[in-house]
Structure formats: C-alpha cells, structure tokens
Amino acid sequence: MKKYFRVAKMMLINNLQYIWDIVLGSIHFLVIIFIFVNLWQYLYGSGKAMISGYDISQMVWYLIVGELIVIGTRTTVTKGGISDEVKSGNISYILSKPINYIWYQFSNFIGEVIVKLMFYIPLSLAVGLIMIGELRNFNFAYIPFMIIVIALGIIVDFFLRVTVGLLAFWIEDTSPLFWMYGKFILMFGVFFPAELFPKAVADIVKVSPVAAIVYGPGKIVIDFSFETFLSIVSIQIIYLLLSIALAFWVYQKGVKKLNVNGG
Numbered sequence: 278m279k280k281y282f283r284v285a286k287m288m289l290i291n292n293l294q295y296i297w298d299i300v301l302g303s304i305h306f307l308v309i310i311f312i313f314v315n316l317w318q319y320l321y322g323s324g325k326a327m328i329s330g331y332d333i334s335q336m337v338w339y340l341i342v343g344e345l346i347v348i349g350t351r352t353t354v355t356k357g358g359i360s361d362e363v364k365s366g367n368i369s370y371i372l373s374k375p376i377n378y379i380w381y382q383f384s385n386f387i388g389e390v391i392v393k394l395m396f397y398i399p400l401s402l403a404v405g406l407i408m409i410g411e412l413r414n415f416n417f418a419y420i421p422f423m424i425i426v427i428a429l430g431i432i433v434d435f436f437l438r439v440t441v442g443l444l445a446f447w448i449e450d451t452s453p454l455f456w457m458y459g460k461f462i463l464m465f466g467v468f469f470p471a472e473l474f475p476k477a478v479a480d481i482v483k484v485s486p487v488a489a490i491v492y493g494p495g496k497i498v499i500d501f502s503f504e505t506f507l508s509i510v511s512i513q514i515i516y517l518l519l520s521i522a523l524a525f526w527v528y529q530k531g532v533k534k535l536n537v538n539g540g
Contacts, residue, residue: 280376281384288388299396306348306397307404313340313468314408329472331499336470337409339495341401342427343467346491347459349397350431352389354382359442360451363531372532379439379528386435412499419501426506427494429513434462434490436520443524446531466491489516 292299314337321333328336352358359382362368371378405412441454448454465471466487471479482488493509 284384285388292392335499342495343491355438360445363445
C-alpha cells in the first residue's frame with residue numbers, strides 16, 4: 278500500500294509544478310459551460326419555467342457537476358495513456374516491477390486528479406454563481422454525501438476508461454473507442470439529464486454506467502434526498518465492482534497474450 282501512496286504523492290508533486298497547464302486546459306471547460314448556459318437561458322426564457330421537472334438553476338448546476346466529473350478529471354491515464362504504453366511496449370517495463378499495473382495507474386490518476394480538482398472545483402463554483410446564481414434549496418449539511426457520490430462516479434469512470442485503454446492489447450488504435458465512450462457519457466449524462474429523454478431511453482440511462490458516473494452525482498447535488506442517495510450509491514457500488522473486475526480480467530488476458538507472443 279505504501280508504494281502506491283508514494284506513486285500518488287509523486288504524481289501530485291509533479292503536477293503542482295505544471296499548474297499552468299491545468300489553467301490553460303480549463304478553457305475548454307469554460308467554453309462548454311458558457312455555451313450551454315446561454316442555450317438553457319434561451320430555452321427557459323424568463324427563467325421561471327420548468328423543463329422535465331428541472332428549473333434553469335438546477336439544469337445549469339447539473340451540467341456543471343457533469344462537466345466537473347468528465348472534463349475536470351481527465352488525466353494522462355484516462356485520455357489514452359495506457360493505450361500508448363501498450364502500443365509502445367513501455368508497459369513491459371512496468372510489468373517487470375513488483376507492483377500491480379492497474380493499481381499503479383490508479384495511484385497516478387489519484388495524484389493527478391487531486392491537483393486538477395483543487396483548481397476545477399473552485400472554478401466550477403465561481404462559474405455557476407456568476408452565470409446562474411445559487412442553487413435553490415441547497416443544504417450544506419448534505420455536502421459529505423454529495424462528495425461520496427461524486428468520488429464514486431469518478432472512480433467508476435476511471436476503471437471503465439482503463440478497460441478501454443487495455444483493449445490496445447488487441448486493437449491497434451483505441452481512440453475511436455474512447456471517442457464513442459466519451460460522447461455517450463456526454464450526450465446521455467452531462468448535457469441532458471435522463472428525464473429529458475423518452476421514458477424508454479430514460480429508464481435505460483438510469484440503470485446504465487451513465488447513472489453511476491454523471492447522472493447520479495448531478496441529481497444528488499441539485500435535488501438531494503436520502504432515498505435518492507441510497508439508490509445512486511447502490512448502482513455505483515455495482516458498477517464499481519463490475520468495472521474493477523472487467524479491468525482486471527482484460528488486463529490478465531492482455532498480459533497473457535503479451536507473454537505468449539514474447540513481448
């Protein structure tokens with residue numbers, strides 16, 4: 278455990294030295310928020326209307342939470358770093374060390390994402406307060422529960438992206454898979470809450486990985502209840518266990534293939 282802690286600490290220190298890269302990378306985040314806030318303000322008109330049970334404040338804050346999870350936690354690992362290591366053969370160097378590759382990458386991820394969230398969380402709050410104002414009926418007492426749900430969503434997303442990256446053992450270019458995965462999460466979880474889709478689609482979204490990664494965290498922030506919290510956490514735990522099992526299964530199959538081929 279100590280060696281993984283050291284890896285996370287080293288990555289955290291390294292990223293603190295390149296904080297301006299994170300600052301510049303936030304431009305994409307701000308552009309998307311600005312575009313969609315203006316879009317929703319146009320659709321809501323006076324701002325007093327309700328769309329699928331959401332007022333404009335809830336809709337915008339839902340979007341901000343989703344963007345924070347999807348864009349604010351993108352790291353070298355989850356943007357294709359694992360695929361690059363597999364394709365270049367650099368993964369063999371790490372495999373020779375007395376350390377589990379997936380947990381090693383998870384430690385790298387934690388070290389990097391902590392630095393990013395130190396910047397993106399205040400930025401998200403500032404953008405939301407400036408562009409739309411306070412969230413109606415928000416209760417600060419529920420923040421610890423919100424943090425749990427958001428953290429679980431980020432971790433589920435990590436292991437699913439690791440699984441996609443490890444497919445590089447069989448697929449030369451995994452970038453189309455990352456593109457499809459990212460767009461699926463954005464379209465069905467970040468840009469639009471499940472309630473905006475037809476009931477058949479919404480029911481699927483609410484039990485899909487999207488619910489664990491972005492819909493659940495967004496929903497718990499804008500409309501907290503303990504019933505919703507328990508429901509979302511239950512889904513997240515299921516997908517967390519499934520995503521970890523899937524990542525390790527793909528990893529073991531990939532390493533076996535690498536060894537058989539003399540890599």
